[in-house]
Amino acid sequence: MKEKVKEYLLIITGVFLVAISLEYFFIPNDIAAGGLTGLAIVINHYIPSISTGPLVFIMDLFLFVIGFIFLGKNFGVKTIISSFSLAGIMTIIEKFFNPQALTNDLMLAAIFGTLITAIGMAIVFNANASTGGTDTIAKILNKFLNIDIGKSLLAVDFIVTLLGALTFGINVGLYGLLSVIINGIAIDKFIEGFKVCKEVTIISTKNDEIAKFIMDELERGCTFLKGVGGFTGKDTFVLYAVVGRNEFIKLKQFIGKVDPKAFITVGEVHEVMGEGFENIK
Incomplete structure (x- = not known):
């Protein structure tokens, strides 16, 4: 139960950051950086009486129905919560906080908005959820036209940025396209950062004590590998373990x-699956 609550709190936190970037960087500067929110910015320009928050909600609802028809029950509760939470948070910000651009410099708005x-x-994504929206269109194209999801999503976002360029001018449209490109690269890097662990190999005369510390105190597994000392020619054991970043600090202090x-020796691994880490899927 605690894990579920933690996951939903993470989803709401992530969605809140996305809403902040949209309301204080993209929307005030008319940067349509792909997705439903980019499309909402374009539509809002032509129909200013409907703010972007309710527009995103309406489009999310429509796409959810379409996805349910064409994709079946592939929409998890997490995706529903994340997609509708985004629209809800945006609506609250627009209604009660009167958001203004934190910067009118399009380059700064594109870079900082995209990073946030x-x-x-x-x-x-790290909480195994999706923001919905254009992801649904990409999945439908993938299912019926056998187009890769990544390419489908890029095509949809490109169309949105093209509409932004036609609506707000080529310069703003190019900033929107720049945001789409940076966003795709940055998301992968941030996700890798969340999953990074330390791969440790240890040669020590106190291997038994160190192994006990890893298993009892850090609650991680470890493996003894047989080796031969190149200088001494004597048999030895190499201790191998994978631990989290904070756990490695404790391990280093103990050693x-x-x-x-x-x-x-210490190396970084970007994904670890198995007991104690992520399930192998």
Whole structure:
């Protein structure tokens, strides 16, 4: 239950960051950076009586129905919550906080708005959810036309940025396209950052004590690998483990106490699956 609550809190946090970037960077500067929100910005220009928050909600609802018809029950509760929460938070901000552009410099708005959006979406994706919206269109194209989801999503976002260019001018349209490109790259990098772990190999005369610390204190597994010392020619054991970043700090401090002469190599791994980490899917 706690895990579920934590996941939903992460989803709301990620969606909140996306809403902030839209309301304080993209919308005031007319940057249509793809997706339903970009399309809502374009529509709002022609129909200013409907604000972007309710527009996103209406389009999300429409796409949800279309997705349910064509894709079946592939829409999880998390995706529904994240997509409608975005529209809800945007509506609240527009109604009660009268959002203004934090900067009128289009380059700064595109860069900072995109980075905040990427962090928010990475948090949502890392909680095994989706922001819905144009993802639904991409999945439908993938199912019936066998077009890769990534390419489908890029095509949809390109159409939205093209509409933005026709509506607000080529310069603003190009900033929207720049945001789409940066966003795709940044999301992957942020998601990798969430999953990064430390891969540690240790050669020490105190391997048994270190292994006990890893298993009992850090609650991680470890493996002994047989080796032969190149200089001494004697049999030895190499201790191998994968731990989280914070856990590695504790491990390093412990090794420093029990065996300051230990030999350690450390590498970064971007995804770990198996017991104690993510399930293999």
